[in-house]
Amino acid sequence: MTKPCFLGVDIGSLTVKAVLLDAGQRLLTRGVVPAGYGGQEAAEALVARLLRECGLTPDEIAYTVVTGYGRVRFATADEEVSEISCHARGAFHLCPAVRTVIDIGGQDSKAMRLDAQGRVVDFAMNDKCAAGTGRFLEVMAAALDVPIEQFGALALQSEHPVAISSTCTVFAESEAISHIARGVAKQDVAAGLHQAIASRVLGLAARVGLEAEVMLTGGVALNVGVVAALSRQSNQRITVPADPQTVGALGAALYAWHKGRR
Amino acid sequence: MAEKRYKKLKTAAELQRLMQWHYTRIRLPRLGRPLAWVTSGAPVEILRAMGVIAVYPENYGALCGARREAVSLCEAAEAQGYSPDLCSYARTSLGSVFQSERAPMGGLPQPDLLIACNNICGTVIKWYEAVAAHYEVPLFILDTPFIHGAFEPHALAYVVAQLEAMIRFVERTTGRRLSMKRLERTVRLANETVQLWSEIRALCKARPSPLNAPDLFVNMAPIVVLRGTEGAVRFYRHLKAEVEMRVKNGIGAIPKEKYRLLWDNIAIWHHLYRFYNYFVDYDACFVVDTYTGGWSQEIPEGQSELMEGIATAYATVFLNQSLEYRSHLMERLIREYDVDGFVMHCNRSCKPYSLGQYAIRRRITEGTGVPGLIIESDMCDARAFAAEAVKTRIQAFMETLAERK
């Protein structure tokens, strides 16, 4: 006897995420791995591992939805759905009061406004530039020689954040380095960088209107410095779900559940 | 082939012959007729009436863009110190001037005079000044004040005076006289062309629409370049007849029309069919656009002074008017063409056209309830086009439209 499950895969520019749901929409398991080159191999390995952990076989997957930049390269999917729809779907599922979703990933930041039914009524994405994305934070953390996982916490220690005026990643990096060279404390530079990214992202979110409740998804939601800066600058409470990085994959799995359930 | 997703127009061959003839003719011995480079919004009727041959660097730029030869010309201009932020029509044109050996058809034939009208933008002034300096030929700048609200009588009087100055300039530089009789005849022909073009665009109110945006973009060349000539009138009569037949027989431009969209801004020439096919994949057809409607102003004949008519038609083009005016125009088109969504090309090249798009988008969605998408690219400079990013946005937008249906 097989029990059908539903798979959502999110192949992002930096990481691959997968979520497995059962027939009752309950979470079976989820995982995050680095995307490597192209993401396809990493995605296949991750799915195989998750299935193994749950004692499932590939035939028991009733439906697969794939999203993210690598979506076209995942051959075994039944359907591909955009990241906008998937992040919105996942966020609304976790918290039906959500009206604005902000996803900050490795190379994209996106803002979506939802209606009371969870439908996307408007969205905006960053222009093709790494400013205001996770990649920006990674470059800056490396420049300051701080692990990315501790970068946000370091920023929170600052009492006198410096102003970073460049939004361009390359220029902001040289600006940060020149601050360090002038003897500014690391945490103050880190805080300035977090404020810069927050104002950039809020500028994007303003295009769709920042309606409460606001949820932050994507890997950058794990960064406490960004969450704090966003909340301070917008005067809004920012909800961060447990495991924000997999919200897009969760949305994809929910689409799969919806499509594949019979 | 992507192009297969389009029903090819029978008049396509005629269009090609017409444009080829234009580009051939301007290279033939001209028997003393002067040749002018003019901007797309210049009052060409006056030049034609004076026997001046007009060529359009903007159309040449679009042609290079569509042939994917614009980037190397842009680079040639950049190598001379022109900024990559400069309009890519200007860079393509300047590149073809500096390095004609790289340019399709060897570039445009050398001008005897230049006419730039700033009703479309301020870029054309500096661009044409650079061309004037290069060839050492006289340049006339026709100044049309920006219209913030109404087109005031003093502005009209000023533009009429500008037109008179332009006529004196052409008379002086070419030794030719303007005959009012010939001008009236040219204006009549131009109006006929414009009328036919407007009627063709209006036929796209039908369901399914007989034409998609790329059809409009390809077929707009004569309205820009040959407006006021017999050849253009003849061509648009044939095109209109064919489009009418499509409507009569219920033939649509794309295989299945589920969504009707409006396009704002200049075409993405370097990805013309490929780009609009991303939408065809979702059964979406662009039934109307703002760009090809830029040449739909008839010159009022008979009742008032002819010069006042010309001044009004050219000063009131939409790029010379307020954001208010432009959002009202789009709202009207959305209603008239029964549109489900609109796509705005945030065109890195064309600042006057792209400035304020976020405000316009918000206003239109508030006014009509119809959602809009903004796509970043450039009309000619393919380096500013990120296919994956563009596709992602289109997919998300089409999913939101699908949820509304």
Ligand SMILES: Nc1ncnc2c1ncn2[C@@H]1O[C@H](COP(=O)(O)OP(=O)(O)OP(=O)(O)O)[C@@H](O)[C@H]1O
């Ligand atoms: N533990 C962590 N602490 C702080 N930041 C983190 C952590 N883990 C990941 N990040 C941030 O998350 C980013 C990656 O986010 P995510 O996995 O959502 O990207 P992605 O989905 O691959 O990218 P995209 O959606 O843009 O294609 C990294 O660039 C990093 O800045």
Ligand code: SF4
């Ligand atoms: S800036 Fe815009 S209006 Fe001016 S020439 Fe370039 S494309 Fe045309």
Ligand SMILES: [Mg+2]
């Ligand atoms: Mg992502």
